[in-house]
Amino acid sequence: MKPNTLRLYQTLHTWVGLMAGWALFIAFFAGAITVFHHELHIWQNPARLEGRNATEVHVDGPAVDAFVQKLVAVHPDAAASVYVSLPSKEEPDFNAYWQDKTGAWHTMNGTALNGDAAAQRDTSLDRVTGELSAFLNSLHYSLGLGLNGTYFMGIISVLYGLALVSGVLLHLPRLKKDLFAVRPGRNLKRFWMDTHNVVGLFSLPFHMVFAVTGAFLCLSLVMVMVFNMLTFNGKLMEQVPTAIAATPEMTAAGRASPTMPAAQLLAIAREHGGERFTPEAIRFQRYGDANAVAEVRGDSERALGNGGSVGIHAAANEPNAGKLIANQTPGARDTNHTLYSGIFALHYGTYGDLPVRIVYLLAGLAGAFLFYSGNLLWIESRRKTRQAEQPRVHRLLAQATVGVCIGTCIGVALCFPAALLWPERAVSYVFWPVFLLAVGWSLVRPPVRAAVELLYVAALASLTVPLANALLTGDHFIVAALHGRWGVAGFDIGAIALAVGYVVLARATQRRAHNGPAESVWALRPATPEQAAQPALRKADAS
Structure with missing residues (x-):
């Protein structure tokens, strides 16, 4: 491949990755957990707060009839079109969703319908949209920003596909030689680049699936509207309900x-x-x-x-x-x-059993790692080796990457204890303040200090998941595992594993701060002009 073509692919891969990286990190980290959407319901099930674990639920036809008949009597608008979710192990109550004549959505469950008049009138979606699994899913496909966020993530998915294709074409000439090359040592920049490439290569099939299907799911309505105007003379929209x-x-x-x-x-x-x-x-x-x-x-x-x-x-x-x-x-x-x-x-990943979903979980976390490491590698690749003061844009990019990525990890972790402590409130009330606080902290601290500090906070936040579960339900991961409730134990074990990973990353970042080039934005202290000019330091480039 010609050098000019390679440079074009490298530029495309780099800038698309930078522009889409933050949004994709949030989507991938939340999406990896959302693979276990049903298990999240079990983990948060209020019955566990009372020491009652979810059991198998058998759907009773007369109970369905009684629920729907009473719902229609209390809310006549529901008779036109109502979705009734049947009781299950994850959600052992009826849940109904319908639109009124103005198009506004309403919801009602069996407990509220059998309650007093005030409970029967409360058809707000807050208790649904604020629930843990619902919030993490919305964070995955729309960054929690509603319909506009969904369209935005559709565009991001298209850019993401471009980055994947350009990355493969860029590394294809070196693929045979460097396929399994992960070279640890003093040159940490080479090590991180090797790791980035290997992780990206072996998770490539999943990432291509995520990019294509993500773009389709987020932009399908936009595509329908475009075809409706350009090709079908305004008659396509009326066929959409039949199509789906x-x-x-x-x-x-x-x-x-x-x-x-x-x-x-x-x-x-x-x-x-x-x-x-x-x-x-x-x-x-x-x-x-x-x-x-x-x-x-x-x-x-x-x-x-x-x-x-x-x-x-x-x-x-x-x-x-x-x-x-x-x-x-x-x-x-x-x-x-x-x-x-x-x-x-x-x-x-709903087509497979537990092994398939675990693979999806690992692929999602690997994707999050790619976006975090890709941004950091770009910053180091443009470091001025003879310049004590690095460009301000590089420092800001490093700070923002640390804040957005690690802030997401902290916010998501703290959503779990929040879901047990305040099951009636939206977990977004916890996530967004924590996320914004982490971003703000990263912007006022040197990048390396912010990274180390926030990684340790992320480790502590992750440990609150098993701790809250043990204290509030008594159904900690040892008890749950012994009784075969891996849907509960898995989240606790996964949170502990992530806490260990954050500590390992924090220690590696600390070593990089002390042993790496002094002129880097990841150095513990700014370099003096004399230090930046030393050949020995340039030769021992450890970024």
Whole structure:
């Protein structure tokens, strides 16, 4: 490959990585934990605070009917279209979501619906969006910034794909020689570069999947709107519900008719979904109307696109009662649903069992490491070896990288004890102040001191996860592991492992501060002009 072409790829790889690195670190670190989304529900389950561990929950059809009938009686708007999440081990209560006539979303669970009038009127989404797993997921796909954040992360995913392609092309000529080359020693810059390249190479397939599927999931609505205007003469948007669901949007017949019992609907869905299909939710449209339909959504084990749904005509007294509208489960779905469900499963790793999800966890953490190390390597690569005072932009970039990346680690760790201490409040009330405090601290401290200090704080914050679990629930990781509750023990063990990793990084950073080049932004003290000019120091470049 020509030198000019290599330089072009290097420039593209570097600047795309710098521009997208901070956002991608947050997305990857939170996303790695979100792989265990269901286990997060178990870990935070309020029942554990009372010494009661989650057990298997069997869905009772009459209980579903009683919940929906009471919900529609209290909130008539829900009859038009309501999603009802069935009780599960992770969430042993009903949860319903619907939009009113203005388009505003509401939610209600079984406990609140059976409470007093004030509880029945409280349909706020706060207790859902502020929950631990929901917040970490929103941090992953939108940086916690809502719809605009989702679009932003879609653009970041496109840039991320460009960085991956340019990085492979850049290192391809040296691939055979340096494939397993990780050279420790005095030259720490070479060691970090080798580590960055090897980690990036071996996690490349996962990163390509993350980049492509992330861009699709975040920008799919934008692409639909563009095609709607340019190609389909404004008719595409009305087809979107059919493309992403098993039932079309129904209009009311205006004629009352009882809706089929949930037990029958679930039985029909299991029959057509196959023996591996497990219903998890039902979407009712036009409940109590002659045009009522039900979409039973669920999960199929050991399928790439494991999520699926079965659409059923649900008006009990109509000729089409119980007949299928569509079957969008694995092995029966159309091409569009196969593609969409496969993209979702590939991005979140939902198609596999525990070993697959552990691989996704490690790939996510490896990705976070790549973005952190990539920014630091760029700073050191542009260090002026004869210059005592480095450019201010390099110092600011180092400070911001330390604050954003390590601040994310601290904030996410402290969300766990916060979720146990204040289960009714949004964990974002803890994350954002902690994150901003870490960024502010890094901007007023020398980069190396901020890095060391924040890494030790991150280690302590990580240890609060098993500590809070032990003190508040008594279900610490030893007890949980002995009883086979690895969904609980895994978070405690993982937090302890991260704490050890942060301490190792802090000690390595301290050594670099004392033994590295004095003119570096990672030096403990600024270099004098005489020190910067010493050939011996330049020869012993340890960055």
